[in-house]
Every structure is written in structure tokens, then in C-alpha cells.
Amino acid sequence: MATRHSAEYRDRHLVQELSSRIRRLSRRPLRIMEVCGTHTVSIFRHGIRSLLPETITLLSGPGCPVCVTDTAEIDAAIELARRPGVVIATFGDLLRVPGSRSSLERERAAGCEVRIVYSALDAVALARQTPGREVVFLGIGFETTAPTVAAAVLAARQAGLGNFSVLCLHKTVPPALAALTAAGDLRIDAFLLPGHVSVVIGRRAYLPFFERTRLPCAIAGFEPVDILQAVAALVAQAETERPQVENVYRRAVAEEGNPAAQRVLAAVFEPADARWRGIGVIPASGLEIREAYAAFDASRRFPLELAPAPEPRGCSCGEILTARKTPPECPLYGIRCTPSDPVGPCMVSSEGTCAAYFRYHDASAGG
Amino acid sequence: MCLAIPSRIVEIKDRMAVIDVDGVRRECSLLLLEDAAVGDWVIVHAGFAISRIDEEAARETLSLLREAAALAGGAPGGEPPAGE
Amino acid sequence: MDPADKILLDHGSGGRIAHRLLRDLLLPAFDNPALAELNDGAILEVEGSRLAFSTDSYTVDPIFFPGGDIGDLAVNGTVNDLAMCGARPLALSAAFILEEGFPLEDFRRILGTMARAAREAGVAIVTGDTKVVPRGAADRVFINTSGIGLIPPGVRVASHRARPGDRILLSGSLADHGVSVLAGREGLAFQTTVQSDTAPLHRMVAAMLAAGGEAVHVLRDPTRGGLGTALNEIAESSGVGVLIHEETIPLKPEVAGLCELLGFDPLYLANEGKLVAFVHPEAAEAVLAAVRADPAGRDAAWIGEALAAPAGRVVMQTRIGGRRIVDMLSGEQFPRIC
């Protein structure tokens, strides 16, 4: 049913071929981390786990921008939403994420203006249409999304808008991978790398990380055939002990990435330390708005107290994001923490590991 | 982490394109993609085209896979059925 | 309950959180057997005949959307709730809450739509009420309709009557209404030609019952919460497992496209002119023929079957041959980019 460049990759015969190829090749147990939350959702949604042999374990990594957004940052967004005259514009993903006491969805119920947009440019248009209001866009996401937000800042500057700003919560992937693997007790044998981040940063961007770890890596698209092909590639690398950074998403990812997007990103943002929920501060893993664009930086325009907020008690998101636990091993999972009443961020985002697990977990394991 | 969908460019004006996904249309910015043309398939994320799909690479990938699948399917007994 | 708790939009989404509201607040407050059945309408025995009685309130943004407006929904929705009890609709009521400043022109247009929908459904709107509230106290117009219908002798459809072995029929393509409303919503700026599927289903139901009689076990219109939620409700109240096959579910390409773009799962988007039926296999072909004979049922398809296990669960065989659990909607879906 899906469109070209998508339907072909949901073909049952190709899926079967890849599934049996993996079964044939796989001898030793392999723990693969899918770094990206969109992979997590696709894996659950298509029931891909049910097509893999027992030797393969898929673990979800820190690649859900919502899940890794720090509680204090959500609190900051909520504080902004409460200010008179402020309209928050956000991707729908952030609406339900719990801060330390509330969520944007609750604030909206209490009367704050919170608008869902599809694109950062929609937020710029909103600012243009409502000159008397301050439109604050919540900039979340990795290298895929950050250039789109940077482009929106450039567009706002060009339009001479004085009432548009960005609360910049962006993060970048390679430093997080480095931090994950630097922690001593790594229990990951191979990495399924995020396709659309790679579209922007290119295969090359992973090479320093790879040189340090020498773990099998494959850049994958998001259709079932893409994912299985990448798993097959990782199994082959592991079995032959010839690790590399393999680009299995060649129709979209170039060696050098997307230079135009990289330029726009670098024009507006510069690297900064960032706190990842459940993981802690990772050096140079975030982005902040450059001095030249200070007028569009919500954190400079509206000085905010970013009081460090404790993580919800009992929540194992940190261990989940680093593959030390699976959701059912969290004491709150499915009891106090469900998608309609989430405690931790992994349950909020539809691509969060706990939420995806809760919704779609393998039918054969279900009961 | 980033929902991005293959879409076809059906119109370009300035640096904005109209994209089509199975009959659904929307405006999409070309600010992040150099020299895109009408008829190109692009990957769209949050209202921006971020990559042009390399048709050549797509064809190669698929034909290799299809060959393998045909070989497996065409040699009965050569391929044990995937166990459940 | 936390005193700071407030009603959220999710409480009205028809999914799990809406269920909790029903179970924790409404059922205990009104406690009675007819309500406890939790069918689309209540079934009342009155001097030997069985009446179906149903009510629903309608709020939709935008109020005019491709393929219909709030007026169609208000008439067809209640007609369909009665039809899902196996009833022939007899009469409707309509009550309006209007916001001060709402254009008379729009009100007139909605009334015209309602009159036409009622005429097409062959049921009269026999009583009503209008209230006006100050600007800001309501969003333009809210409509409540209630309806009564007569259940013919020998008809016994109810959400707890699904049995292992039943085949599951969907009367047409999924999620058309949900997508048409989303596409029309301000700010998202998507253009589609998808139209809402709003339509009365009581004639289709009458034909199904004539063809299948007691073999038609369950009827449900998967409105808010979508097919996924409706199937879960049936699985739970009947104590059966439900297995559906993704590739058999009719879905228009444009609907699939918009769902991909915004990250929606069509299993959880609303339908306003579709029904899902659990039918004993012996009557399956006759019932399908009856549905297909109706203009709103031309694309009807078998999408799965009821099983003995896992009781209360819905499982989907995916297009690529994998398996996954289909849960109830767990909160209104928001457009997402991740």
C-alpha cells in the first residue's frame, strides 16, 4: 500500500529471504543496539523480532530525542508556557513528556497556549501571524531535525521577526555513542545506526567512534527489508570477525552526508555539553545557538532557572537507554507506568522503548 | 528518531516545493537540499527535503535481494523453511 | 484521585484512559445492569419489545470537513449506535450548545445537513433544545443527539457474543474520517482528496441480520479510538483472542500516506461509516454479500478471526509475516516527527 521507495521494502518474499539468511549465518549470540527510536517503533510495528533467530537480541538505545530530554528542560518549557503572552510551538512528540510536576499537555488543559506544528517553519509562520505574541519553538531532535530548526531561525532573521525564538534542546549522536561505549560494562556487540541522522552527517561521521570500538556497525533505513538487511550485515561482520561501518541505506545516505544541511546547522548552532536523561552530562553532545543569533535564543531572551530535577523515583529509563535493562525488568513497568499514565520518558514517546514494548511486544511472548 | 518519508516533488517555486506522498500534498522547503528538481524522489523530514533518493543505489540493492530470493525460492529443498 | 487532576483531552479520545474514566467515575455513579453492558446503546425490555436507546455528543474541529460536517456526524453517529445494537432507528432528538457570536449562516448550514442526513436515514428528529453560552464558554457549536430504535425479534448482537471461530468483517476502508478531519485541521497544511466516510449503517445492518440472523454475533462501529480499540473491547468483553491480518485491511493509499507523514497508526483513527462484525463462519458468505450490496460496504473484507487464546488480546499478523500485539489506543495521537 505504501508509496514507491517504501512498498518494495515491505515485500514478504524479500523479508523471508533475509530472515532465512540471518538464521543461516547466525551462530553466536549477538546483542544489537538499535540506536534510533524510529527503528524501535518499526521493529515492533512490523513484528520483526518474531522473524529473528534466538541468537539475536535487539536492544533499544538512546535515540529517542523525547526520552533523553532532561526533566529540567521540560520544566523550563513549562515555565515558559505559563508566561503571559507566550505561545509554545512544538512537535507533537513533546506534549505528554512529564516534567517534575506537570506536562505541556496538562498546561494546555490549564489554559496555556501550546500549539502542535509539523515543521519549525510553521512556527515561524505563526510568529508572523501573531505579532503581539512571543512564539517559542521547542527545538528537539538530533542532527536530522536540528538543520530544519536552524533553517527556521535563518528564515525568521530574514523576515525580521522579533517575536520568534527557539528553546534549544538538540542533541547529537556520535558523542552519545562514544559515551555509551566508554562506560565500562558495555553489553552491546553491534550497532544498528540511525538512517536519517546519517543522511545529514554521512557515514564518515562514525569512523572515529568505530576506530575506538571496532564493533560491527550498519547504517539502516526504516523499512522491514532495510532493517533485516542491516541485521544480516551485522551478523556477517560478527561471524567473520570483520567489523566495519557498513552503509546499508545507500539510496539515502552518502559518505559525506548532506553538506547543505551541515552548513546551515553549523551557521546557527555550536556544540555544547548536554545532559541526557538517564545518562547524565555528555561533553559536546548538545547544540546551542551561536552568539550571532542570540536574539532567537529563548534561553537568552527569557532567563530561566534550570534547577536540576530529580528523575522520577524507581524509573529505570537510564538503564533502559543504555541496554542494561529491558522494560519488564523495571519495577514500575505496566503497573504504575503505562502509556496512558507514564512515569518515565521511555513510556511517553511512542518510540520510547517502554511504550513500544508495552504496545507491540512480541505476540508470541505476550500473555 | 526521525520520521522521514519518501516523497515526490511535483512543483517548485523559489526554494519551496510541493511534495506528494500517495496523493497527499504539502509544501516542503528545499533550503537543505541543493539542486532538487521536479520529479525527484526526496526524503522529507519535518517539512524539509533532506536527501534525494539515489535511484541507482535503490535499484542495485533491490535487484541483488530479488536475485537471492529467486535463487532460494527456485531451488526447492535447497533452502530449509524458516523455523518458527 | 489527586485533587489536582483535571480532565485532559485524552479522556475523550475513546482509548484506554477514556475507559478508565468510564469505569472509575461513571459506572459506579449510575450503577445499573443496562449501562454495565457497555454496548453502543442500552437495550431496554418494554412490554415484550426490546428498545435500543443511545446518546452521543459531537464536537469536532473543524466543524466542516471534506465529506461532511458536524451535522452529518451527529445524525449518523447516533443512527449507527442504534444499528450496532441490531435496532431499527425510530426517532432522534437533537440538542445544541451554541457559542455567542457563532455565525447564523453556519448554524443554518449544519441544520440543513442534519435534515438531509435524517431524511436519508429515514428517521425523524422529533424533539430538541438550544442553549447559548457566552463567547469562550464553548467552541462554536456542540451537538447532542439521542435516539431510540426497535430491535426485531430474534436479533441478538452484543459485544460479549464473539466466539472462537467467528470471522471478522470490516465494511470498508479504514481511517477515512480521521484523516479527512486531520487534513482539514488548521496549521498542518496537508492537502488530500480523502473524504470523511460518514454514513448511516442501519440498512446495511438490517440486510446483514436478514442474511445471517443469529450468526451475526457482534456489531461495532469503530469511531473514536479506531479499529484497534474496538477489537480490544470486543476481545475483552467476549473473552476471546482476536487475530487480524494487516494485508487484508482495506486502506486507501492517501490515508496510508498521511499516516506515514504524521506518524499515525490508522488502526487508531476514527471511522464514521464503517462497522466491524463478528460472524459465525456458516453465515459468512451470505453476510458479506449483504454488506457488499450496500453502497457503503462495497470494499468490505474479511480481516481476521476470533480465537480461543490469547483471551482478551488482539494480535496482528503484519504484512511482512511478523506478529505484533494491537493494544487499545493509549492517548490521542499527536502528529510527530520522531
Ligand code: SF4
Ligand atoms: S517502565 Fe516507565 S518507569 Fe520504568 S523505565 Fe520505562 S519509562 Fe521508566
